[in-house]
């Protein structure tokens with residue numbers, strides 16, 4: 088069945104499909120970035136394929152081994168038809184490291200795409216809220232890139248000062264002020 | 278106690294009569310199962326907007342995987358969903374076996390299924406037990422933990438540890454089951470079922486519990502699919518999708534079991550589904566013991582299996598093979614596969630890429646909870662603060678597989 | 682496919698929603714357990730730890746021990762298999778040359794950081810001469826500082842006994858020259 092998906096994609100998108108492969112039962116189509124969203128929408132809406140479940144998106148960093156540098160790998164699945172397919176988009180480093188967002192097709196791609204950006208630094212164009220997700224704001228670099236050192240350390244986020252001054256600026260509520268005094272004391276002790 | 282209305286209209290926070298209150302729940306909060314931070318905007322007690330901040334338990338599983346040998350990853354995989362380590366190991370082992378084309382002996386398949394199903398029961402027990410506790414039923418929680426304890430002892434007997442089992446290997450399992458283990462399993466399952474009957478009597482039809490679960494945290498079928506739900510959360514909306522049935526792996530196609538589904542997609546459905554899955558897992562385990570074949574428990578493929586100790590001590594060939602496997606690790610031919618299995622919370626996927634050396638080039642985990650958690654705001658908005666607790670529990674968030 | 686709502690009931694019946702019957706039912710269960718557990722201790726599952734202890738099962742992977750040869754020397758030949766396979770990198774071995782040419786190598790120092798160890802048991806599997814085992818049935822005891830968990834060869838050998846595994850012993854002339 089999934090073979091048929093590859094055939095159909097080749098037929099429909101001709102040049103857009105760079106290559107197709109079947110490896111150990113996984114059917115995979117390598118696409119050009121421009122048609123990605125279109126293909127996704129087609130696979131989802133077409134009654135024969137009905138890829139209604141977005142499973143995963145991730146990337147593989149080939150650093151010096153291959154160009155373009157990243158394979159962005161999508162896993163899609165149909166719950167009704169019980170088949171699945173893998174889509175790949177190859178993107179390069181630097182300015183070229185971006186893929187269009189498929190959140191418009193499956194809302195569930197949201198966090199996965201944020202993770203893609205966070206971990207690999209592959210920008211997701213058109214994503215509604217592209218923030219880091221597992222790392223904190225202010226983290227430098229993208230940890231799953233092969234050139235990020237395994238034992239890489241980054242300065243920790245400095246400890247926040249106790250929130251006493253917030254209370255001081257707002258001395259309206261005696262209860263809150265009281266709280267502030269208490270906290271100040273315990274901070275001094277420590 | 279009132280059941281809140283769960284209208285899902287997109288709420289405009291700005292039209293509130295007064296300034297909304299911002300409340301932070303977490304990252305470490307008694308009702309939070311794991312470390313996760315919820316930022317809520319409240320209108321009175323009604324949640325109007327929510328944001329989820331994750332990553333507090335990020336341990337770099339995927340990066341660690343790239344510098345470990347294929348077998349060492351098992352030790353990390355245990356800690357993904359720490360309630361059901363066997364299921365993670367099964368998922369990972371299947372991925373590597375798929376890439377290498379290793380056949381797993383029958384008996385090992387059966388042992389894997391039994392161990393996994395025990396783990397699944399443990400996971401569900403934790404979920405329903407903790408859920409009851411967070412709604413005030415502490416006794417019920419202790420009962421669930423008691424039942425779980427019986428099962429943990431089984432895992433300890435077969436694998437040596439309760440949580441960090443490290444039982445499976447590429448191509449099979451570590452050791453055959455100890456003598457008398459099957460009897461112990463049957464006994465423990467009966468005991469646990471007895472305890473669960475009491476648990477069931479204590480909470481399932483209790484008014485307080487019912488009112489707080491029923492109609493709370495509703496998600497529709499379309500939304501659940503769009504967000505990428507799998508597992509009990511997807512089944513609660515009425516879709517009978519279970520990977521064990523839809524894409525049978527290991528030897529699940531030989532067992533007779535049913536998939537429980539809900540109707541409304543609310544917390545009560547999710548709770549009942551977990552109760553019922555415990556029953557079904559029990560059925561699978563009993564059938565597996567009835568049909569357990571004999572034979573070896575680890576593949577004889579010299580590429581993956583450490584040779585027997587006897588020959589290693591005495592013959593040079595086995596000794597060399599042993600050293601090769603220990604020093605270089607298992608050599609997996611170059612390639613990439615995606616392999617998936619039904620973990621306690623849904624589809625646990627492993628996308629692994631090998632470059633022909635003894636270490637994975639890339640190990641990607643698709644934790645089931647990751648997809649489900651992104652819908653949490655949607656499930657909370659419109660409800661009350663107090664509803665956060667049961668909804669959060671119904672999802673059964675496990676920070677280990679969420680943050681990896 | 683099982684519809685859970687059909688099996689377990691959908692709505693509350695009038696009796697159930699009265700709150701009283703279910704509560705009494707629950708109370709009767711807890712009361713029964715309470716009486717059972719106070720009058721007899723037959724069905725209690727809890728233990729009075731640490732006075733009562735539950736033995737660990739046979740396969741429990743506890744503290745490591747280093748096995749000895751018949752003459753009491755360490756059995757380990759410092760082949761580094763365990764240190765290589767360890768996912769936590771917690772085994773440190775310093776190898777030295779042995780006077781006996783049949784043994785060749787032995788560990789001058791062998792230390793395991795029990796605080797870093799994840800008790801996975803891979804080192805035991807990897808050892809080609811049954812020199813390291815984890816069957817002491819003990820878990821690491823609390824220590825006052827981290828260094829307390831850094832065990833030395835002496836400690837590990839104290840836990841060990843002579844290994845009975847036959848090794849290199851099939852031919853009577855084995856190892857002679």
Ligand code: SF4
Pocket residue numbers: 763766767768769770771772793797798799800801802803804805
């Ligand atoms: S049990 Fe595992 S972590 Fe501990 S020393 Fe052995 S190999 Fe290392």
Ligand code: SF4
Pocket residue numbers: 756757758759760761762763764774807808809810811812813
């Ligand atoms: S594997 Fe065994 S013989 Fe080799 S260094 Fe470790 S304990 Fe010694």
